[in-house]
Amino acid sequence: MKDAYRIKKVKIPLSELKAGELLPFTLLNPQDQVLLSRGQIITSEFVEKLKEDGYSSVLAEILEEDEGLVAKEDISPEIKKKTLENMQEILEDLSRGETPSIVPLEQNVSQMAKEVKAHEELVIPLIQLKKHDDLTFTHSLNVAVISLFIAKFLGLKDEELIHLGLGALLHDLGKLLIPPEILNKPSNLSEKDYEIIQKHTIFAKNILDEKTRLPERVKEIPLQHHERIDGSGYILRLTKEETSVLSRITAVADVYEALTSDRPYRKALPIPEVIEYLMGSAGHKLDDEVVTTFIRHLSPYQVGDLIKLSTGEEAMVSKINPVLPFRPVIRIKKQDEQGNVYFSEEIDLSYSLTLTIIGEIDMKSQIDLERTIL
Ligand SMILES: [Fe+2]
Known part of the structure; x- marks a missing residue:
């Protein structure tokens, strides 16, 4: 059995939630109820609704293994x-x-x-x-x-x-x-x-x-x-x-x-x-x-980047491997029966050598595409 995850809760101002971006962690209200699960796409309607409900910030539930998902700035x-x-x-x-x-x-x-x-x-x-x-x-x-x-x-x-x-x-x-x-x-x-x-x-x-x-x-x-x-x-x-x-x-x-x-x-x-x-x-x-x-020392990818794989699938970069920055850890984009987008378990490309990255997906066109699925 897997060890229990350690969970950290971090306050995120509403201004940090950008419509069209993927949510790298689960968002909770003060009563610990899930507002939006990680891997979902943040919609402007979601952000608007939070504003209407009087939220200025929300709680992000960050699993210890996901800490790397919070992208670090190069300089402030x-x-x-x-x-x-x-x-x-x-x-x-x-x-x-x-x-x-x-x-x-x-x-x-x-x-x-x-x-x-x-x-x-x-x-x-x-x-x-x-x-x-x-x-x-x-x-x-x-x-x-x-x-x-x-x-x-x-x-x-x-x-x-x-x-x-x-x-x-x-x-x-x-x-x-x-x-x-x-x-x-x-x-x-x-x-x-x-x-x-x-x-x-x-x-x-x-x-x-x-x-x-x-x-x-x-x-x-x-x-x-x-x-x-x-x-x-x-x-x-x-x-x-x-x-x-x-x-x-x-x-x-x-x-x-x-x-x-x-x-x-x-x-x-x-x-x-x-x-x-x-x-x-x-x-x-x-x-x-x-x-x-x-x-x-160059990292061609950043946590949260959307990429295309040699299998034709799309994936999100979830961790950068400092030793092999060209082979990051990824999660493959999937859809459940209801059509909800989610991301698979992590796959470490430094081990899965048959899987290659063939390109980056333009975020803008990705957002437009996602919006047509609604
Ligand atoms: Fe110059």
Whole structure:
């Protein structure tokens, strides 16, 4: 017989319940009655009904074995928000020709570095980062967070982490001086446009030289983030030995972030393809050690992700295996006779080697699909 589960009860504010998402735990009312079982899809009607009944929070019953189902943030949303606000302010000051204060941003980076270092996971929770895509400067913020994680796994010192974080946040600052109609061109860039865009590296260095007293190490990052170790990058055509490790880390994070995001001229590439690209570039375009360290700690899935299996079935990721992040623990989506959706017992893909993941399911289309079943 199975040991009794230990149960934890956690208060969840109503605002955390998002319609269309899968419930990773059972929800209870104060009388311990089940409001909605885990594995069900949260409907807007359900949330509305709770509001009508006067609930501001509900109790989540979390089985000990399910603790991993509560997805962990990479870094706290508050620090992200503050960092984005401070970056906005710096860019506004610079656009007005004023001298910005970098101190608040330095404090943000120091906090971010602390959180990255304290993160207990052995994997880099990259999917989480994507949730903030709607905000301005998100690309730079994501590049900074990814860079800090890589630096932590490379064993860089605290001071280097701060310099790296600052440089990564400011790496595309020079785009301020590039006409937006060139930056957002929906089709292929002409040679001339490309030449203009390449200048954002040197523009950033010039702005920072003129308007800040940041250390050279920070300013080198915007200048060098498009250099490639074989000298094929831009703008100075530097080789590995001529660039700083902080710039080479930012280059890897930048490539990853750019390829996994939608752009006006192309859709985001699937993560496995991006990893292929990074591995193919390691050793001649991108720093081998940086790429290897990054990929070794990368988790392509996040708890709660919906995936498609080689059997044609759909499943939900329920745990990440830090040793084999590409083979997570999953629960297969099933339907009972009444048509209610539920999830099977956990299946550890590191043991079930015949079962493979063939793709991720787009959450948006998944939600629409689910709504038609009602
Ligand atoms: Fe750039």
